[in-house]
Amino acid sequence: DAGVIQSPRHEVTEMGQEVTLRCKPISGHNSLFWYRQTMMRGLELLIYFNNNVPIDDSGMPEDRFSAKMPNASFSTLKIQPSEPRDSAVYFCASSSGSSYNEQFFGPGTRLTVL
Amino acid sequence: AQTVTQSQPEMSVQEAETVTLSCTYDTSESDYYLFWYKQPPSRQMILVIRQEAYKQQNATENRFSVNFQKAAKSFSLKISDSQLGDAAMYFCAYHNALFGKGTSLLVTP
Numbered sequence: 665d666a667g668v669i670q671s672p673r674h675e676v677t678e679m680g681q682e683v684t685l686r687c688k689p690i691s692g693h694n695s696l697f698w699y700r701q702t703m704m705r706g707l708e709l710l711i712y713f714n715n716n717v718p719i720d721d722s723g724m725p726e727d728r729f730s731a732k733m734p735n736a737s738f739s740t741l742k743i744q745p746s747e748p749r750d751s752a753v754y755f756c757a758s759s760s761g762s763s764y765n766e767q768f769f770g771p772g773t774r775l776t777v778l
Numbered sequence: 779a780q781t782v783t784q785s786q787p788e789m790s791v792q793e794a795e796t797v798t799l800s801c802t803y804d805t806s807e808s809d810y811y812l813f814w815y816k817q818p819p820s821r822q823m824i825l826v827i828r829q830e831a832y833k834q835q836n837a838t839e840n841r842f843s844v845n846f847q848k849a850a851k852s853f854s855l856k857i858s859d860s861q862l863g864d865a866a867m868y869f870c871a872y873h874n875a876l877f878g879k880g881t882s883l884l885v886t887p
Binding site (some may be wrong): 697707708709712720725729753755757759764765769771772 | 821823877
């Protein structure tokens with residue numbers, strides 16, 4: 665298996681633009697997680713899906729952020745409009761079973777908002 | 779609310795020596811899972827070890843072991859026979875949802 669795939673690996677955009685980050689989990693995994701990592705705040709869980717259904721989105725910072733999982737093999741995290749404070753590395757992770765099992769992380773997307 | 783604290787921003791160890799990374803947490807739950815993840819310069823997060831709170835036996839994975847003290851809410855990671863490839867950021871996590879700020883481990887030859 666290729667592992668968790670994220671695209672793009674790097675994204676540079678201007679403030680106010682829409683940004684869409686993509687994730688393909690490991691085949692057979694039914695849990696998917698989006699995280700954000702910054703120097704100031706560390707690694708934060710944004711949202712957790714189980715069987716394509718959002719279970720916990722309490723970490724989503726504000727209405728500008730939205731996440732979808734239309735099927736078991738694809739998820740998106742969208743920021744609209746983007747702001748400079750959204751600059752971070754965004755990780756997607758997947759696991760089988762519950763959120764307490766081992767998670768497999770993707771390589772991350774480094775987002776820079778100018 | 780749950781919290782996870784890693785009080786050592788940086789640690790250094792010589793190759794082949796042993797180092798212990800500290801992690802404390804706070805929770806009112808009685809059953810939970812704790813994790814240690816490694817993040818090398820490549821940025822890839824990798825699971826090092828997992829501990830289930832209801833298991834009294836400390837988890838072990840090759841050179842990595844934990845000292846889990848449930849009453850003290852402490853979950854330290856011991857790395858034995860340190861190798862240059864162990865150099866990385868190490869994160870303690872509660873339930874895969876709450877992460878500590880990390881400890882940067884430097885391994886010197």
